[in-house]
Amino acid sequence: MKALALREDRFLDVLRRLIALTPKLQNNPGAGLVPEERLAAQVVLDTLAPHIESGFIQAESVAGPGQASRPCLVLTVPGEGEGAIGFVGAHFDVVPADQKTEGWERSPFELWEGPGGVLYGRGVTDCLGHVAVLTDLLAQLAERKVRPSRTLKVVLISNEESSELPGLGLNYVAEQGMLKPLDGQPVYWLDSANFGPTLGTAGVSLWELKVTGVGGHSGMPQNCVNALELGMAASLELARFFHERFPPTEDEKRWGFLSSSSLKATVVEAPNTKETKVPADVVLRGDIRLTPFYDLAEVQKTVTDFMAELDARLERDDAPAHFPRTRTAGGKRGELAFRFQGEGTEGIACRLDSEGLRALKEAMQVVRGVSATPFSLTGSLPLVRDLQRQGCDVQITGFGDMQYYHAPNEQARLEDFRQGFAILRELLVRL
Template identity: 35%
Template sequence: MRKLGETKLKLKSTVVAIFIASEENSSIQGVGVDALVKDGLLKKLKQGPLFWIDTADKQPCIGTGGLIPWKLHVTGKLFHSGLPHKAINPLELAMEALKEIQLRFYKDFPPHPREQVYGFATPSTMKPTQWSWINQIPAECRISGDVRLTPFYNITDVIKKLQEYVDDINANIEKLDTRGPVSKYVLPDEQLRGGFDTANSGVACDLNSRGFQVLCKATGEVVGHVKPYSIIGSLPLIRELQDEGYDVQIAGYGVCQHHLPIRRLIFHDYMRADTTEVY
């Protein structure tokens, strides 16, 4: 904004800058961009591109992934490790059940042809990220993980399918592979349960929009090259903006090094960002 004030450019368009709170809409809801949309304060912005500045590496980000956190609660039968034939080992059961769930997931949601167009480094994935259990051959264990979904699949369809996998495994538990001569998963009180938390959908930006073309041209002029990319990480809220009819385009000027406890930036990159955004 200062750059616009200093250069006093005669623009053919109106520039509106919005500084939002609660960027990921997680800790405090109803005070960020979702509240602005709900109150109709952004309606006029549908007449032009909306640039969401929240990624990294100075290049247009043209796609993001959806996120489905999940938890699989596996119930077995507690018993001494020296008498495994009297136990149902939930760790083994969890490994076999998760293997079956993953095989079904990758069959139903294979790499999508449009992922290559958008440059996604990976297709949709479903994998565990945390594991916890209690002592002996435990009575139960819990596995947590996530689904990272490219924007070409519907979040609701995936959640429905995952629940179908779990329900079918529950109904046919004896058909799972076992591990050794005394490993088994069938006892009267045995159950396998799955549950799913809240989810965010991914975004595929409109590559034919004027907003995308302008962003690419400005990036090329200032940075020296243009290499749009997509990430399987999720950016909450912007899919909702896209669904409301906004031409959402994404860029950012931080340093991309996973999820650091403290986000990093290079001041020189932000000075170039100033130039890019007013080009």
Template identity: 30%
Template sequence: MAPLHSSSMSACSSPLLKDVIGDLDRHSYVALLTKLIGESEYVQNNPPKYKPKENRVARHVLDVLLPLSTTPNNGGGGGPLVVQHITNPKYPERGNVIAEYPAPATKFNPFSLSVDGDRLQGRGTTDCLGHVALVTELMKRLGETKPKLKNSIYAVFICNEENGEVTGIGVDMLAKERYLDALKAGPLYWIDVAISSLHWQRRDDHVASQSNRKAAINAMELNMEALKVIQTRFYSDVPPLPEEEKYKYATPSTMKPTQWTYRGGSVNQIPGQCEISGDVR
């Protein structure tokens, strides 16, 4: 299947902004700056005893922008800029200017797929539903092309991926009823890493010790050292892929501890039990 890019991963193929607007007009810039510098005497704000009159500068800015604005009752020339001059009535000589060049209004329905060239936009495009479509198409191609393989390929589309309160209907049921036994020989790939993940747990269980510190095994330290080795191996086995930069992935594959628990004890007691849990994405 030809590669497609989601809206969150692909760059717009339109011309660069600097190529569209070109170089700024040097003479226009110098002329405007000359006027602004001419007002500098009236916009000094230090020391605080000075009372600047910023609207003297704002007026020159408005003279340039209003002819290109959508504000007809304020000297506007019909667009496309939206220009606002905002002044507190209590301070009529001190005002603010907001100038906007608005992007075209677009109505985006996240629950429908919009296609613009190789840009795909819709809720779930970059994670679960995008992966369902991708794997379905892969299985479709296998069925159409009938390649001769040494090993079987299984695709498991699970329900109830995130709800931990409802059990017995998703992957836990499939495992319990041995539908997944054929997968045990591996390799196994968990594809939907965007909103769900593989979970892992590292546990050490020994007798806590308060007095025999030289012989006691500190479960926390042991878990820390073990996790360091496991993480090092993980990042060695699963390094960032070249495609991640191409599609502007913010994060590569990760293995992170997210929970750290132990059975408790006094501050001067070496912990005998410790459990670290986390996820792989």
């Protein structure tokens, strides 16, 4: 086991093939981008085919009815002893990329190898580089017939970059009972960067605010309620309330969160395209990122109640002082209709006293020659809190450059993945 090291030719070949597929792996259904994760899964299966046929690796493709093009892969290497270890969370889908509008310096859909071992392309860090590392690790275990002490379960997932859908993603794998062998066992979630470890993540809840105003001629504002202005004012009032009501906590310092909880608008939709027409209808959407020290359901209720009261204030003509016009000269008023889109996803505070974290820090020290630098962030991961509730010792790490997550010019260094491979090897040695 100790002799294993990243086989760079295979890693780069797998990564190159995966990134070439990214035009069909982009995940944004609202923009018509529905990924076909089976294309990426097939690259992994083709690479591991001899070892699946030999029986050294057990492979299961998991997707619900009607979702055959969007599977997860569960890859199992039976161990020599009792217990299990999970490498979970690396995913096949990617965030959309547009070379022209986002300012990519070269094509995001081709792997480019630059000076100093730079690897460039959509998915290098998030998360196809992790998929390629795990593929090479499994292949090397099989080629050398090296079995870990514990049974190794590698779960590569679909639909990580979008909201939960029936029959898809890790939730569906869990519903089928395929994560049960990991109950009470160390589980390493491999979808982060900068090594860390990442000690915690935030919950996420998407929201929508529909604003109904009164449209009309911009030169007759007395007859109008500007839905765009009202929506902007309402979203800012909501953000002000949220940040006062849910401030930073002492536990955030202990876990090293880089940011506190936040609420913000991220999308504005208005059908109006004429500068001299006051818009009558606007939809704002956004998200809440909530550190795990607040209860997500309670926060959702508090926010919903606040927005209902804000709309009631408009009815009473008691809008906050800084608000724009909320009622026309003829008495028609603007309306606010707020809702959350689904239940949301909870965040996690990983155990700080666990065997899994100790092993991860030791592995990083051995491989990188420096002490681990733990941090937490308000990105969000699916199902991690549920796994923790099941008794799993969930820890989070990842390889690559965090500043390029979901960003143009995504890149990492080959050395990141050399070290990442070695860290995974050391975890198998220690556990």
